[in-house]
Amino acid sequence: MSVWPMLEDDEMPEASRAVADDIRQTRKTDFLNNFWRVLANDPALMKRTWESLKEIMSPGELDPLAKEMIYLAVSISNSCDYCISSHTAAARAKGMSEAQLGELLSVVGMASETNRLASALQVPVDEAFRRPPKASNSPKGE
Amino acid sequence: MSVWPMLEDDEMPEASRAVADDIRQTRKTDFLNNFWRVLANDPALMKRTWESLKEIMSPGELDPLAKEMIYLAVSISNSCDYCISSHTAAARAKGMSEAQLGELLSVVGMASETNRLASALQVPVDEAFRRPPKASNSPKGE
Amino acid sequence: MSVWPMLEDDEMPEASRAVADDIRQTRKTDFLNNFWRVLANDPALMKRTWESLKEIMSPGELDPLAKEMIYLAVSISNSCDYCISSHTAAARAKGMSEAQLGELLSVVGMASETNRLASALQVPVDEAFRRPPKASNSPKGE
Amino acid sequence: MSVWPMLEDDEMPEASRAVADDIRQTRKTDFLNNFWRVLANDPALMKRTWESLKEIMSPGELDPLAKEMIYLAVSISNSCDYCISSHTAAARAKGMSEAQLGELLSVVGMASETNRLASALQVPVDEAFRRPPKASNSPKGE
Amino acid sequence: MSVWPMLEDDEMPEASRAVADDIRQTRKTDFLNNFWRVLANDPALMKRTWESLKEIMSPGELDPLAKEMIYLAVSISNSCDYCISSHTAAARAKGMSEAQLGELLSVVGMASETNRLASALQVPVDEAFRRPPKASNSPKGE
Amino acid sequence: MSVWPMLEDDEMPEASRAVADDIRQTRKTDFLNNFWRVLANDPALMKRTWESLKEIMSPGELDPLAKEMIYLAVSISNSCDYCISSHTAAARAKGMSEAQLGELLSVVGMASETNRLASALQVPVDEAFRRPPKASNSPKGE
Numbered sequence: 001m002s003v004w005p006m007l008e009d010d011e012m013p014e015a016s017r018a019v020a021d022d023i024r025q026t027r028k029t030d031f032l033n034n035f036w037r038v039l040a041n042d043p044a045l046m047k048r049t050w051e052s053l054k055e056i057m058s059p060g061e062l063d064p065l066a067k068e069m070i071y072l073a074v075s076i077s078n079s080c081d082y083c084i085s086s087h088t089a090a091a092r093a094k095g096m097s098e099a100q101l102g103e104l105l106s107v108v109g110m111a112s113e114t115n116r117l118a119s120a121l122q123v124p125v126d127e128a129f130r131r132p133p134k135a136s137n138s139p140k141g142e
Numbered sequence: 143m144s145v146w147p148m149l150e151d152d153e154m155p156e157a158s159r160a161v162a163d164d165i166r167q168t169r170k171t172d173f174l175n176n177f178w179r180v181l182a183n184d185p186a187l188m189k190r191t192w193e194s195l196k197e198i199m200s201p202g203e204l205d206p207l208a209k210e211m212i213y214l215a216v217s218i219s220n221s222c223d224y225c226i227s228s229h230t231a232a233a234r235a236k237g238m239s240e241a242q243l244g245e246l247l248s249v250v251g252m253a254s255e256t257n258r259l260a261s262a263l264q265v266p267v268d269e270a271f272r273r274p275p276k277a278s279n280s281p282k283g284e
Numbered sequence: 285m286s287v288w289p290m291l292e293d294d295e296m297p298e299a300s301r302a303v304a305d306d307i308r309q310t311r312k313t314d315f316l317n318n319f320w321r322v323l324a325n326d327p328a329l330m331k332r333t334w335e336s337l338k339e340i341m342s343p344g345e346l347d348p349l350a351k352e353m354i355y356l357a358v359s360i361s362n363s364c365d366y367c368i369s370s371h372t373a374a375a376r377a378k379g380m381s382e383a384q385l386g387e388l389l390s391v392v393g394m395a396s397e398t399n400r401l402a403s404a405l406q407v408p409v410d411e412a413f414r415r416p417p418k419a420s421n422s423p424k425g426e
Numbered sequence: 427m428s429v430w431p432m433l434e435d436d437e438m439p440e441a442s443r444a445v446a447d448d449i450r451q452t453r454k455t456d457f458l459n460n461f462w463r464v465l466a467n468d469p470a471l472m473k474r475t476w477e478s479l480k481e482i483m484s485p486g487e488l489d490p491l492a493k494e495m496i497y498l499a500v501s502i503s504n505s506c507d508y509c510i511s512s513h514t515a516a517a518r519a520k521g522m523s524e525a526q527l528g529e530l531l532s533v534v535g536m537a538s539e540t541n542r543l544a545s546a547l548q549v550p551v552d553e554a555f556r557r558p559p560k561a562s563n564s565p566k567g568e
Numbered sequence: 569m570s571v572w573p574m575l576e577d578d579e580m581p582e583a584s585r586a587v588a589d590d591i592r593q594t595r596k597t598d599f600l601n602n603f604w605r606v607l608a609n610d611p612a613l614m615k616r617t618w619e620s621l622k623e624i625m626s627p628g629e630l631d632p633l634a635k636e637m638i639y640l641a642v643s644i645s646n647s648c649d650y651c652i653s654s655h656t657a658a659a660r661a662k663g664m665s666e667a668q669l670g671e672l673l674s675v676v677g678m679a680s681e682t683n684r685l686a687s688a689l690q691v692p693v694d695e696a697f698r699r700p701p702k703a704s705n706s707p708k709g710e
Numbered sequence: 711m712s713v714w715p716m717l718e719d720d721e722m723p724e725a726s727r728a729v730a731d732d733i734r735q736t737r738k739t740d741f742l743n744n745f746w747r748v749l750a751n752d753p754a755l756m757k758r759t760w761e762s763l764k765e766i767m768s769p770g771e772l773d774p775l776a777k778e779m780i781y782l783a784v785s786i787s788n789s790c791d792y793c794i795s796s797h798t799a800a801a802r803a804k805g806m807s808e809a810q811l812g813e814l815l816s817v818v819g820m821a822s823e824t825n826r827l828a829s830a831l832q833v834p835v836d837e838a839f840r841r842p843p844k845a846s847n848s849p850k851g852e
Contacts, residue, residue: 001556003263003372004382033268035260042386048481049256049393052474056252061242066208067249070215074253076830077219079363079647082260082267083253084830088571089271098572100203102610105830107209109617109823110198111216111225114191116822118177118224120786120794120815121145125224126175129231130427143698145798146808184812190620191819197616218404221505221789226404230429240430244468247404251475254400255393262360262368262389272569285840287547287656288666317552319544326670332765333540333677336758340536345526350492351533357496358537361503363647366544366551367537373555384487391493394482395500395509398475402461402508405429409508410459413515414711502688505789510688514713524714528752531688535681535759542680546644546652546673571831599838603824606831617824624820629810634776635817638783642821645787650828650835651821657839668771675777678766679784679793682759686745686792689713693792694743697799 004041006034015043019050026054033086065094073108146183148176157185161192168196175228207236215250288325290318299327303334310338317370349378357392430467432460441469445476452480459512491520499534572609574602583611587618594622601654633662641676714751716744725753729760736764743796775804783818 009017009032020032020040039046057067068091075083088101096104151159151174162174162182181188199209210233217225230243238246293301293316304316304324323330341351352375359367372385380388435443435458446458446466465472483493494517501509514527522530577585577600588600588608607614625635636659643651656669664672719727719742730742730750749756767777778801785793798811806814 002265003368003385003557005557006266031270033270034265035256038263038265039259041382042389044481045259045386045390048390048478049259052478053252053256055470055474056245056248060245061239062211062245062249066211067245069204069208069212070246070249071253073212073215074219074250075257076826077216078254078257078261079829080257080261081829081832082265083257084571084832085267085271086260087253097203098609101571102613103198103202103204103209104212105610105827106198106613106616107204107212108216108830109827110195111213111229112220112822112826113819114177114195115217115220115222115225116786117181117187117191117815117819119220119222119789119791120818121180122791122794123144123176123180123224124148125227128173128175129227131429131431145699145794145811147699183808184815186623187812187816190623190816194616194620197612218400221403223403223406226406226429240467243429244471247401247468248471248474250404251397251401254396258360258396259389259393261363261365262392264365264368273571273573286549287652287669287841289841290550315554317554318549319540322547322549323543325666326673328765329543329670329674332674332762333543336762337536337540339754339758340529340532344529345523346495346529346533350495351529353488353492354495354499354530354533355537357499358503358534359541361500362538362541362545364541364545366549367541369551369555370544371537381487387482387486387488387493388496390482391488391496392500394479395497395513396504398461398479399501399504399506399509401465401471401475402512403504403506405464407428407460407464407508408432409511412457412459413511415713415715502684505687507687507690510690510713524751527713528755531685531752532755532758534688535685538680538684539677542644543673543677545647545649546640546676548649548652570833574834601836601838602833603828606833607827613827617827621820621824624813624816628813629807630779630813630817634779635813637772637776638779638814638817639821641780641783642787642818643825645784646822646825646829648825648829650833651825653835653839654828655821665771671766671770671772671777672780674766675772675780676784678763679781679797680788682745682763683785683788683790683793685749685755685759686796687788687790689748691712691744691748691792692716693795696741696743697795699798 002034002038004038006037007040008037012040013043016040016046019043019047022054023050035082035086065091065096068094069096069100069104073104076105076108077112144176144180146180148179149182150179154182155185158182158188161185161188164196165192177224177228207233207238210236211238211242211246215246218247218250219254286318286322288322290321291324292321296324297327300324300330303327303331306338307334319366319370349375349380352378353380353384353388357388360389360392361396428460428464430464432463433466434463438466439469442466442472445469445473448480449476461508461512491517491522494520495522495526495530499530502531502534503538570602570606572606574605575608576605580608581611584608584614587611587614590622591618603650603654633659633664636662637664637668637672641672644673644676645680712744712748714748716747717750718747722750723753726750726756729753729757732764733760745792745796775801775806778804779806779810779814783814786815786818787822 009020012020020036023032023036024030036046039049068087072087072091075087151162154162162178165174165178166172178188181191210229214229214233217229293304296304304320307316307320308314323333352371356371356375359371435446438446446462449458449462450456462472465475494513498513498517501513577588580588588604591600591604592598604614607617636655640655640659643655719730722730730746733742733746734740746756749759778797782797782801785797
């Protein structure tokens, strides 16, 4: 059972209801998943979370599927069961094949392994991995 | 200082030296980073790690840059400083722009935030996120 | 199902029963939660855990609700479902309002996000954050 | 060395410079810490992060010191060295005594211990920890 | 419900079926646990994972029970419920007594506590903990 | 620089000095590592931590080296640099060979990998892994 109740639309505070409407409109679906129905108990938290998420997941330099797969990889690393379920579904909806999921899992597993080896052995960072000089390095640099 | 010494090529056990050669050949570079120079102290561990990594990072369903970015996202989630440095460098070498890195960081940060919210509120998984029926779901299904 | 059985009072080893009695007396309640009923299978582990907890949660420099909220924040960060449930309940029992819980979640989520950004970007610590000179810094300083 | 350069004010993109000004004004100090100087390389990320942080850390139901201590507890749990330094400093600036820090550390340590015990033993959640009925539970309920 | 279906033997791709046979033969049992039945959906991932695991868990410098207990300790630290169940069972099958499990839990809990204290207090590494000179330090050193 | 100063013996509060003496006597060495010199700033925290540690690491059902290796495995999983250094040193002092360290690392790495796979795929726990009936299961069962 969730810590806060899952609210039906007509149980939501007005401010949360407005956020719910924007989620549906942005995602072009009537479906509103449980995460938002629980967050709706705290309108300020729901609004801030959605607005950040909306901005981050909107079209940019990375394609939408790549973003979903990164989101899923982090959710696995954080052992968040709900998030693994929701972002596996979202990635599939954005076109992730099961073979791609298999590769994602392979990379996540391998990274988890080598992360621990590098930490355990306290490997010093190679000089060659230091960032290039400023000019070419800035995200907005020309 | 690393837990095991960083070995120069002529200090490596023969079996490790062979792995080092394969790493260089596969990556088409003479450069061998510190992670491998430390792992070289244990030839079996070095060989197994490299062979898994080589298989996972070889061409497949995901493009090489996507794999590197997933690798980096996991390394950030695991707070592995060495791995963050090496995989940021690797992703840049494979074409990651600084604007793409900015988006990756945005997704990793947002996922870390919503992962904690979903866990804290113990949100139950939506029925709609359950996997589709077997036939269409299998990685190798037709 | 728990790894060790949940023991009723009359199933506990005598040493565990004595700890259970002290828990009830300290907390001024007859209720003994499952965590202790499972730990009761190992009297030494139960006793040591309780005695540390009792000392830490007793009145001190921080008020009891602040301590419970810190306990909850750590439990969320560690993805411990049982602990999230028990410490959310404990914090509510000590007076945490739902609006306060909402703020706690906001802080935990935000910290999780900026923690990852700071690690990913390998931001060097500011000189200004170094601790002040010894005299004024000691916990027991005069 | 940070992944992105630490920008002086006159090196920042205009949009980042505006955020920097707001940080200084809000905090009533000229000092701008390295975290923001690095984030300034990506104005959108810097702006979104600051606006969320500003909203979350503004006066609310929890007192500012309690929020800082929760922030610090999460940073410790995530092994973020930079964040531990900056939020220890921030909590001290908001009045945290060294004795209070000692208690915070005691709670964080104890929670980390019992979190692992509860997970390892797979203790089922007590019925008594389930949330109370809806009416009294809503964050905005009266 | 698992993300991929749990495959019966006759549903597995041929390559996965061969791995399943090797698992049974190596472990001298007909029982194949769910982890492998799910991984069987991706033959390459299943094969690589099993071959690494088989090599690592085969007789070596550490006795099999010690390896299982280390595996369990990591699974607890990563909050992996499935892995906690499977490796608690495996350790018991290899002779772990309940009293030994109690000590393992005590060590895991204590380490989790002191890990956080050391990170929080940013304790510098003692010179005495640096590794001894190369000759005597190499895993294969004579 | 540590958050609290590293205290020389004559700078320690009397209660901390007594703990330091007990550490030296128990470990039969004059050497006191930095972890304790920093904790010494808070006598209650130092005393409670040491007394728990002393009890846990004293002779029991597991041999001292096995305990140290479990301690090290958890420290690696928690990315605690200080703890990795100190417990690698402690395990070596108790007889861990470099080949044994290599196997420990192999197990930690492999567990980290399969933990993530099992969580990502949401594998349900096998019925066969449920604990045996009560009588034979109790740590103190006859």
